[in-house]
Amino acid sequence: MVLGSAKFFVRTFQTRNASNVAFIGIGQMGARMVKNLLKKGQEVKVFDTIPLAASSVPGAKVCKSAGEAAKDANIVITMLPTGDIVKETLLADKGILKGIPKKSLFIDCSTIEPKMAQELSRISKENDVRYIDAPVSGGVTGAEDGTLTFMVGGADSDMKEAEPVLSKMGGKIFKCGDIGAGQIAKLCNNLILGITMIGTCEAMNLGIKLGLDPKLLTNIINVSTGRSWSSDTYNPVPGVMPNVPPSKGYEGGFSVPLIAKDLGLAEAAALSCGTPLMLGALAHQIYRALILNGYGDKDFAVVYEFLKGQKK
Amino acid sequence: MVLGSAKFFVRTFQTRNASNVAFIGIGQMGARMVKNLLKKGQEVKVFDTIPLAASSVPGAKVCKSAGEAAKDANIVITMLPTGDIVKETLLADKGILKGIPKKSLFIDCSTIEPKMAQELSRISKENDVRYIDAPVSGGVTGAEDGTLTFMVGGADSDMKEAEPVLSKMGGKIFKCGDIGAGQIAKLCNNLILGITMIGTCEAMNLGIKLGLDPKLLTNIINVSTGRSWSSDTYNPVPGVMPNVPPSKGYEGGFSVPLIAKDLGLAEAAALSCGTPLMLGALAHQIYRALILNGYGDKDFAVVYEFLKGQKK
Amino acid sequence: MVLGSAKFFVRTFQTRNASNVAFIGIGQMGARMVKNLLKKGQEVKVFDTIPLAASSVPGAKVCKSAGEAAKDANIVITMLPTGDIVKETLLADKGILKGIPKKSLFIDCSTIEPKMAQELSRISKENDVRYIDAPVSGGVTGAEDGTLTFMVGGADSDMKEAEPVLSKMGGKIFKCGDIGAGQIAKLCNNLILGITMIGTCEAMNLGIKLGLDPKLLTNIINVSTGRSWSSDTYNPVPGVMPNVPPSKGYEGGFSVPLIAKDLGLAEAAALSCGTPLMLGALAHQIYRALILNGYGDKDFAVVYEFLKGQKK
Amino acid sequence: MVLGSAKFFVRTFQTRNASNVAFIGIGQMGARMVKNLLKKGQEVKVFDTIPLAASSVPGAKVCKSAGEAAKDANIVITMLPTGDIVKETLLADKGILKGIPKKSLFIDCSTIEPKMAQELSRISKENDVRYIDAPVSGGVTGAEDGTLTFMVGGADSDMKEAEPVLSKMGGKIFKCGDIGAGQIAKLCNNLILGITMIGTCEAMNLGIKLGLDPKLLTNIINVSTGRSWSSDTYNPVPGVMPNVPPSKGYEGGFSVPLIAKDLGLAEAAALSCGTPLMLGALAHQIYRALILNGYGDKDFAVVYEFLKGQKK
Structure with missing residues (x-):
């Protein structure tokens, strides 16, 4: 496959500085993304509803509201848990729209419903602000290492303007199409992820119960x-790979509620176009059942433990 | 991960010739495997219940029964559709046991139930024949190119003796454990395959219905x-990759009934040890429903067409 | 179980006439419901966006808009396909709110999301109109015979006022709780229905393929x-019961898209409270796959044909 | 539906005494069935591998082996956990065939694979013993009350001879067809049961989480x-009905492993004829996952607790 034939391009790190960047949402992902911006020489104003979170990023200028952070910014980035929270952060009393200058660029890196991305775009346009959706893949590790993949939807010129700042936090930027297309690509990827992880857990569990060595089975699968x-x-499977959450008690990593959330978004998108997700719907329910049965704070690979069984 | 720490080893092609090799079952896979044996200088006696099939391998010596082919052979290889057929081919009036010399090695490359492999081993031992199970992955392409992966179960010395002849047909040989362990590894791998393919079809279909370009979406997923x-x-998805069955009308390749068969074997194995296969069981049923609804002669990736929808 | 201990009560037909009733939505269900109102002596003004539909109810007064029908009505009933359409019918230029008098009672018999019922209630209240949700079960036959079951949510006094007119169309009225509770009860019932029907199809198909007589198997199941x-x-199964859609080519009855819609509503409700619907989610996807594969205009029991198989 | 048109008939209790009856397998079901035989005046010789079990039936003659119990019996009844155990009980050193007189009737009431029923029939015939399969529905309560339903497969004359003794233990006897047909009917019924129970749990759980009263929701569903x-x-749901296992801590009743076993048998039968069981396969896996997660000794309705959620 000739990659050049698709709209694929990879950007190496660049040093041109967007003079004013605001970053709203300093959680597990956001904090690491901001650190990479700072490391590459980009000044950043930050805000989080939890003051301690915002102050966890030494070198950034901590603000008292999203509106204050957005003031004078020509680029405002959000990394927040849900579409409703992004909308609230945009529209609130001291929200982004209260501070952001006309014509500035609003880059939402949160994973949200494609429809909400379109609504946020509409609201932005009504306020003479440009909007692109730019959800990421790569998780906490990718955020830490500055190797996130960005899936971007929006106008070509806006996307081009976003590149220098995004490339400070990630290694790859995919332009997916119109507003919301970044979200769609993200959901499609995570839909496969949520299914394939359970399938892998089922097969590893089966092989181990039937006497195979976990590392040997992994080696076979990985060339097959x-x-x-x-x-x-x-x-x-704990112990097969040394540095992943399954080998650390399923702590850290990508939590069950987060994959459940993404599969829920995929299902809502599928419902909107009458597309069946047979394994996807079941995978979604399995993760939701895990949340209710004591696995809600674990990495999503913990489905292996559930299948292996834990006598009460 | 240090591969050497697992029982993993790769053999390059070797030229030592097992003086007498018989090969029973000259279908899509078997014919290609025999051609590679011949190409590497190994003489082969062959048999198939369909005379035309056996004669499709120029250079091989065509025999009139499995017993005749096995006569004087120190290695007898089978590549047959089901465990019951292997057993029948072993025990029949003019079957393998009627011709195979004492102490010879019987290598079954068919994909069958692990329990049947144990039964075949027992029958072989009672007749003073050594047995190993050696199912393959890599499909018709791997058989054609001589790059199959063999997953082998049995005694170390038997496995060592099988290596020179197996390496003429494949690039990798995994020693999985005792008799049946090769089958277990094969089933575990194909269980993931059957699930992941449906998951990928669901996500590609969803993304395309929501407006994404299939090649772009593929590029994103493939680095995520x-x-x-x-x-x-x-x-x-047809057209994304030029030379795979989905781009050729889902003709050739790995048929729906074959993946359904493998998932059925995985389920039987799972049932024997009380292991749940939640997505695996559903994937199995989906393939079975496809067989009944007009897709029985297509490559298993045709689940994409089913999800996309075809108005009657 | 003592039924009286639950909030269960059945009303027999009553003759007191609500002086002015408007009925919006004269489809398969609505037309039959109106006929029963007329038969019991209740005058009705009707409206449907399809003029022919509205004129299919001889004896009713056909109006040119929802607003016109609602004028002077003390009770306005809607029976419409989706929550969005009900909302539109309420708010449109010539919509219900343009005609309905203050303090009148708006009874929505459509099956919609519980959240939308709450939104409709809020809008009604802002316009000084009282609202209850009153979805039905019993299908076209129940509508024809006047034996529908109503599941009602809202204020006790409003529900009491609705009884005389509802009882002209149905045999049972259940007060389920606050606004939206009628919808919740309806969705829970139809969730079981959608699952149980597929389960019954699977078992009947299995038994018949293994040689059992369909009527005998039905007799056994029905006392077990x-x-x-x-x-x-x-x-x-066609032929087991003479007068149901499965014996009439799966024509009429409860169509696949309608059960798919209800399961979609159940899933949305389940998502809102983090409740897993494992079989429900899969049943939903099965019906959606049927729509895309040529069964979109059939009764939902047609899943039997899909499982039985139809070679293309 | 005219019941007479199907092979349906109900027998009332009869008093004619089969002079010699042996009953093998004195578990939860068997003990209660024997008590009803004794109560109706039938003498019974009994055997169980657990001596205490056999002695739990006062009035029965306890034997030291199946062969001893079968000696001089013209009817031998088995009620055992699996097909393999029935076969072993038939063929063992002191097994049934060692004692049973020629031409006697062997009635197997166990739930086993239809194929195993055919094998048991073949073995019986080779030993000049007549065989019918006669699995039951109705559970422990039906066994206690003598109201079991028997689903019988075999020759008409054998079935006729079995009636008087079966009717002492049950209210209904269905002649389903040839050998194994009783098992097929049983599996089809329990397949629906396993699915419908989960569906009902999902819907009750959803309704209750959304605020409905459990008894009210039950009342609505039960007339819908x-x-x-x-x-x-x-x-x-605990508390909705006073005397069922869900209201008694899910103790007693029909255990999760038993429904899982029956769904496994249904799947094996479905596999043999290429019939998809989409919800059935998933239901099977859900019950198997429950066994592994601490619910293995509970009544199968405990799936409600799993869906409701139990924080670890």
């Missing part, structure tokens, strides 16, 4: 047709 | 957490 | 633990 | 299209 990111990069 | 063999090597 | 409405009242 | 044995006779 069952190979995937879930087997070769994030193997769910 | 949704990456798998089903997306980067055998993409199910 | 597999008994349900789907087996004893609406058996999905 | 969601009605089934799982809702109106064995409601899974």
Whole structure:
């Protein structure tokens, strides 16, 4: 496959500085993204509803509201848990729209419903602000290392303007199409992820119960047709790979509620176009059942433990 | 991960010739495997219940029964559709046991139930024949190119003796454990395959229905957490990859009944040890429903067409 | 179980006439409901966006808009396909709110999201109109015979006022709780229905393929633990029961898109409270796959045909 | 539906005594069945591998082996956990065939694979013993009350001979067809049961989480299209019905491993004829996951607790 034939391009780190950048949402992901911006020489004003979170980023200028952070910014970035929270952060009394200058660029890196991205775009346009959606993949590790993948939807010129700042936090930027297309690409990817991880857990569990060595089985799968990111990069069985959450008690990583959230967004998108997600719908329910049965704070690969069984 | 720490080893092609090799079952896979044996200078006696099939391998010596082919052979290889057929081919009136010399090695490359492999081993031992199970992955392409992966179960010395002849047909040989362990590894791999392919079809279909370009979406997935063999090597959407069955009307390739068979074997194995296969069981049923609804002669990636929808 | 201990009560037909009733939405259900109102001596003004539909109810006064029908009405009933359409019918230029007098009662019999019922209630209250949700079960037959079951949510006094007119169209009225509770009860019932029907189809298909007589198997199930409405009242196998859609080419009845819609509403409700619907989610996807594969205009029991298989 | 047109008939209790009856397998079901035989005046010789079990039936003659019990018996009844155990009990050193007189009738009431029923029939015939399969529905309560339903497969004359003794233990006898047909009918019924129970649990859980009263919701479902044995006779929510296992801590009743076993048998039968069981396969996996997660000794309605959620 000739990659050049698709709209694929990779940007190396650049040093041109967007003079004023605001970053709203300093959680697990946001804090690491801001650190990379700072490290690459970009000044950043930050805000989080939890004051301690915002102050966890030494070198950034901590603001008392989203509106204050957005003041004078030509680029405002958000990294927040849900679409409703992004909307609230935009519209609130001391929200982004209260501070952001006309014509500035609003880049939402949160994972939200494609429809909400369109609504945020509409609200932005009504206030003479430009909007692109730019959700990421790569997780906490990608955020830490500055190797996130950005999936971007919006106008070509806006996307071009976003590149220098996004490239300080990530290694790849995909232009996916119109507003919301970044979100759609993200959901499609995570839909496969949520399914493939459970499938890998089922097969590893089966093989181990039947006497196979976990590392040997992993080696076979990883050079065969069952190979995937879930087997070769994030193997769910404790001890197979040393530095992934499954080998650390399923602590950290990508939590069950987060994959459940993404599968819920995929289902809502599928419902809007009458598309069946047979395994996707079931995977979604499995993660939701795990939340209710004591696994809500674990990495999503913990489905292996559920399948293996834990006598009460 | 240090591969050496697991029982993993790769053999390059070797030229030592096992003086007498018989090969029973000259179908899509078997014919190609025999051609590679011949190409590497190994003489082969062959048999198939369909005379035309056996005669499709120029250079091989065509025999009139499995017993005749096995006569004087120190290695007898079978590549047959089901465990029951292997057993029948072993025990029949003019079957393998009627011809195979004492102490010879019987290598079954068919994909069958692990329990049947144990039964075949027992029968072989009672007749003073050594047995190993050696199912393959890599499909018709791997058989054609001589790059199959063999997953082998049995005694170490038997496995060592099988290596020179197996390495003429494949690039990798995994010793999985005792008798049946090769079958277990194969089933675990194909279980993931059957699930991940459907998951990939669901996500590609969703993205395309929502307006994404299929090649772009593939590019994104292939550098993200949704990456798998089903997306980067055998993409199910017509036109994304030029030389795979999905781009050729889902003709050839790995048929729906074959993946359904493997998932059925995985389920039987799971039932024997009380292991739940939640997505695996559903994937199995989906393939079975496809067989009944007009897709029985297509490549298994045709699940994409089913999800996309075809008005009657 | 003492039924009286629950909030269960059944009303027999009453003759007191609500002086002015408007009925909006004269489809398969609405037309039959109006006919029963007329038969019991209740005058009705009707409106439908399709003029022919409205004129299919001889004896009713056909109006040119929802607003015109609602003028002077003390009770306005809607029976419409979706929550969005009900909202539009309420708020449109010539919509219900343009005609309905202050303090009148708006009874929505449509099946919609519980959240939308709450929104409709809020809008009604802002316009000094009282609102209850009153979805029905019993289908076209129940509507025809005047034996519908109403599941009602709202204020006690409003529900009491609705009784005389509802009882002209149905045999049972359940007060389920606050606004939206009628919808919740309806969705829970139809969730079971959608699952049980598929389960019954799977078992009938299995038994018949293994040689059992369909009527005999039905008789056994109907006195055993597999008994349900789907087996004893609406058996999905053609010929088992003479007058149900499965015996009439799966024509008429409860269409696949309608059960898919209800399962979608159930899933949305489940998502809102983090409740897993494992079989429900899969049943939903099965019906959606049927719509895309040529069964979109059939009765929902047609899942039997899909499982039985139809070679293309 | 005219019941007479199907092979349906109900026998009232009869008093004619089969002179010699042996009963093998004195568990939860068997003990209660024997007590009813004794109460109706039938002498019974009994055997169980657990001596205490056999001695739990006062009035029966306890034997030291199946062969001893079968000696001089013209009817031998088995009620055992699996097909393999029945076969072992037949063929063992002191097994049934060692004692049973030629031409006697062997009635197997166990729930086993239809194929195993055919094998047991073949073995019986080779030993000049007549065989019918006669699995039951009705559970422990039906066994206690003597109201079991028998689903019988075999020769008409054998079935006729079995009637007087079966009717002492049950209220209904269905002649389903040839050998194994009784098992097929049983599996089809329990397949629906396993699915419908989960569906009912999902809907009850959803309704209750959204604020509905459990008894009210039950009342609505029981007069609507969601009605089934799982809702109106064995409601899974504690407190809705006073005397069922869900109201007694899910103790007693029909255990999770037993329904899982029956769904496994249904799947094996479905596999043999290429029939998809989409919800059935998933229901099977759900019950198997419950066994592994601490619910293995509970009544199968405990799936309600799993869906409701139990924080670890």
